[in-house]
Amino acid sequence: MAEKTLYNKVWDAHNVGLLPTGQNQILIGLHLVHEVTSPQAFDALREEGLSVAFPDRTFATCDHIVPTTSLQRPFDDGQAELMMEALEKNTKDFGITFYDPPSGKQGVVHIVGPETGLTQPGMTIACGDSHTSTHGAFGTLAFGIGTSQVRDVLATGCLTMDELKVRRIEVNGELSPGVTPKDVILYIINRLGVRGGLGFAYEYGGDVFDSMSMEGRMTVCNMSIEGGARIGYVNPDETTFAYLKGKEHSPEGDAWDRAVTWWKTLPSESDAQYDDVVRFDASEISPMVTWGITPAQSVAADENLPLLEGLDENRKKSYEEAYAHMKLTPGQKAVDLPVQVAFIGSCTNGRITDLRAAAEVVKGKKIDPGVRGIVVPGSIPVRLQAMEEGLDKIFEEAGFEWRQAGCSMCLAMNPDKLQGDEISASSSNRNFIGRQGSPNGRTLLMSPAMVAAAALAGHVQDIREIM
Amino acid sequence: MKDKKIRHLKGRGVSVPGNDIDTDRIIPARFLKEITFSRMGEYPFFDERFDSSGKEKDHPFNTNKGASFLIANDNFGCGSSREHAPQSLLRWGIQVILAESLAEIFAGNCAMIGLAAVTLSSDDIREIQAAVEADSSLELSLDLMTKTVLCQGKEYEVTIPEPRRQALTEGTWDSTALLLERLELSRSTAAALPYMSHFSS
Numbered sequence: 001m002a003e004k005t006l007y008n009k010v011w012d013a014h015n016v017g018l019l020p021t022g023q024n025q026i027l028i029g030l031h032l033v034h035e036v037t038s039p040q041a042f043d044a045l046r047e048e049g050l051s052v053a054f055p056d057r058t059f060a061t062c063d064h065i066v067p068t069t070s071l072q073r074p075f076d077d078g079q080a081e082l083m084m085e086a087l088e089k090n091t092k093d094f095g096i097t098f099y100d101p102p103s104g105k106q107g108v109v110h111i112v113g114p115e116t117g118l119t120q121p122g123m124t125i126a127c128g129d130s131h132t133s134t135h136g137a138f139g140t141l142a143f144g145i146g147t148s149q150v151r152d153v154l155a156t157g158c159l160t161m162d163e164l165k166v167r168r169i170e171v172n173g174e175l176s177p178g179v180t181p182k183d184v185i186l187y188i189i190n191r192l193g194v195r196g197g198l199g200f201a202y203e204y205g206g207d208v209f210d211s212m213s214m215e216g217r218m219t220v221c222n223m224s225i226e227g228g229a230r231i232g233y234v235n236p237d238e239t240t241f242a243y244l245k246g247k248e249h250s251p252e253g254d255a256w257d258r259a260v261t262w263w264k265t266l267p268s269e270s271d272a273q274y275d276d277v278v279r280f281d282a283s284e285i286s287p288m289v290t291w292g293i294t295p296a297q298s299v300a301a302d303e304n305l306p307l308l309e310g311l312d313e314n315r316k317k318s319y320e321e322a323y324a325h326m327k328l329t330p331g332q333k334a335v336d337l338p339v340q341v342a343f344i345g346s347c348t349n350g351r352i353t354d355l356r357a358a359a360e361v362v363k364g365k366k367i368d369p370g371v372r373g374i375v376v377p378g379s380i381p382v383r384l385q386a387m388e389e390g391l392d393k394i395f396e397e398a399g400f401e402w403r404q405a406g407c408s409m410c411l412a413m414n415p416d417k418l419q420g421d422e423i424s425a426s427s428s429n430r431n432f433i434g435r436q437g438s439p440n441g442r443t444l445l446m447s448p449a450m451v452a453a454a455a456l457a458g459h460v461q462d463i464r465e466i467m
Numbered sequence: 468m469k470d471k472k473i474r475h476l477k478g479r480g481v482s483v484p485g486n487d488i489d490t491d492r493i494i495p496a497r498f499l500k501e502i503t504f505s506r507m508g509e510y511p512f513f514d515e516r517f518d519s520s521g522k523e524k525d526h527p528f529n530t531n532k533g534a535s536f537l538i539a540n541d542n543f544g545c546g547s548s549r550e551h552a553p554q555s556l557l558r559w560g561i562q563v564i565l566a567e568s569l570a571e572i573f574a575g576n577c578a579m580i581g582l583a584a585v586t587l588s589s590d591d592i593r594e595i596q597a598a599v600e601a602d603s604s605l606e607l608s609l610d611l612m613t614k615t616v617l618c619q620g621k622e623y624e625v626t627i628p629e630p631r632r633q634a635l636t637e638g639t640w641d642s643t644a645l646l647l648e649r650l651e652l653s654r655s656t657a658a659a660l661p662y663m664s665h666f667s668s
């Protein structure tokens with residue numbers, strides 16, 4: 001029984017009541033919409049003659065299918081064009097704000113929300129996308145939903161839900177040089193497993209998260225779902241408020257003061273009851289790299305890939321399947337893993353701080369001629385900010401392609417795809433079989449700086465060796 | 468209106484062994500570019516069912532067509548929230564998923580579309596998997612009223628969150644109408660939240 005946790009308080013404030021079925025009716029304070037998981041939901045509304053219940057709490061953008069080479073309409077891909085037209089029509093018909101490319105605000109939905117100040121502490125946030133957990137960085141309950149649930153939120157502003165348990169994950173101490181928020185979450189998933197979070201919301205706390213930037217917190221919360229937790233959050237604090245100050249949708253003047261006063265009531269109490277608590281020591285975390293087909297199959301950059309000896313049957317089977325797909329050998333050194341594609345972007349690591357970290361590594365250097373490198377900013381504002389700082393030039397001079405904003409090769413619904421069994425170093429969040437567009441494609445997940453380092457060498461490098 | 472109550476289901480089984488089978492594997496992202504679900508039934512496990520020339524590979528969904536009980540292991544349906552995954556299974560013919568455990572969003576999506584997804588102990592799943600793999604003509608049945616599965620004369624206990632079970636057995640899993648009836652209540656909950664009025668007072 002989680003009591004007096006942020007989860008608890010926000011859940012209670014949004015609980016409309018018990019339905020006859022015994023499920024809770026939960027109000028959704030912010031509904032984010034994108035092109036892929038919404039068309040069927042809007043059609044369902046039309047069929048039933050329904051309208052959108054809270055249109056001013058509903059915002060759309062496009063990210064999954066947009067090409068990143070040129071935004072020229074119509075898109076070359078007819079299906080992508082159709083999806084785009086559907087979202088244009090749906091947002092217009094139902095009176096929803098659409099942050100499309102001409103608005104200058106388009107980008108990956110989980111980057112757009114925070115960047116425009118739509119994402120604020122204490123909200124419930126739903127989106128037809130599993131990485132909605134990202135918004136938990138602001139002390140929200142934010143979670144992915146399916147299309148039928150998108151329909152329900154559109155039509156009623158509510159969802160039927162069951163309450164989750166809360167696990168506090170504490171990381172205390174100081175991170176070593178070269179260790180980034182991406183490494184922290186890969187480490188946590190490695191330790192707790194990809195099913196560890198089933199039935200839980202994750203609350204991240206302790207020294208490491210207290211001192212982490214909002215961008216870093218977003219990276220961590222983003223991948224909660226990779227650990228099986230539908231929700232991950234950090235209690236809001238001064239870092240959160242400083243990030244929000246002056247954003248487009250942030251309150252101003254007296255309203256700002258009232259907002260901060262309310263936000264300060266939200267964090268979990270010091271005597272809050274958790275269903276589970278786990279603690280890690282920051283000094284034990286190294287730069288991480290995945291070698292397999294789930295985000296938990298990872299090692300520290302200076303380690304060797306795990307051996308099969310001594311594993312239980314279940315794990316052995318999983319590892320064998322992973323090794324077979326990845327065409328890698330147990331015991332191989334992580335730094336020997338070859339890399340043919342380098343992808344920097346996604347809602348995990350497509351923010352300005354990520355691009356800066358990667359640019360710093362490649363500045364004045366050239367990527368290996370055998371590597372195809374692409375940098376895809378998470379949103380138009382990220383792209384413009386990076387260009388203002390000259391990061392685009394640094395990447396291009398190093399041999400990277402500098403692209404328009406979108407999801408791109410994180411899931412390869414646009415033309416950016418792996419070919420054959422290409423192996424990519426990727427700053428995204430999923431190394432699932434086929435995820436990057438080729439059924440035989442292979443993905444190594446790591447931090448943006450590690451991707452940059454791998455691109456330079458043509459194989460994985462331990463970032464600490466070149467710092 | 469069609470009766471939406473889901474209480475007793477019967478059919479043949481198809482075993483898809485393996486842990487952590489993610490929704491990208493159930494339906495690759497390129498099939499998400501359609502703006503309706505109507506063709507999703509053609510796509511489940513596409514890249515595992517067909518080679519690059521479109522020839523059928525050895526996959527339980529090829530060898531066991533017509534089955535309606537999918538038997539899976541741990542963390543089935545993890546990853547992306549795409550409802551296209553359960554939609555593709557449902558439209559292919561799956562009505563029941565028996566798993567050791569189900570990913571959260573996936574289980575919720577199943578519940579929303581009237582796909583009965585329940586969990587059983589590892590040992591029970593393995594027994595049923597072995598039985599189905601040995602004899603694909605075997606008939607299985609699920610009784611959501613007693614929360615049991617019957618396979619080869621043996622009864623197995625299944626687990627499903629009670630509200631979710633009731634929504635299926637009472638036919639209220641299509642929740643829009645239910646929530647819509649209470650729109651005024653929702654509006655008053657909204658009014659009590661300071662951010663809904665942009666902290667205006």
Ligand code: SF4
Pocket residue numbers: 063064108109110129131346347348406407410411428429
């Ligand atoms: S960047 Fe990747 S994970 Fe994020 S929303 Fe886009 S496809 Fe999903």
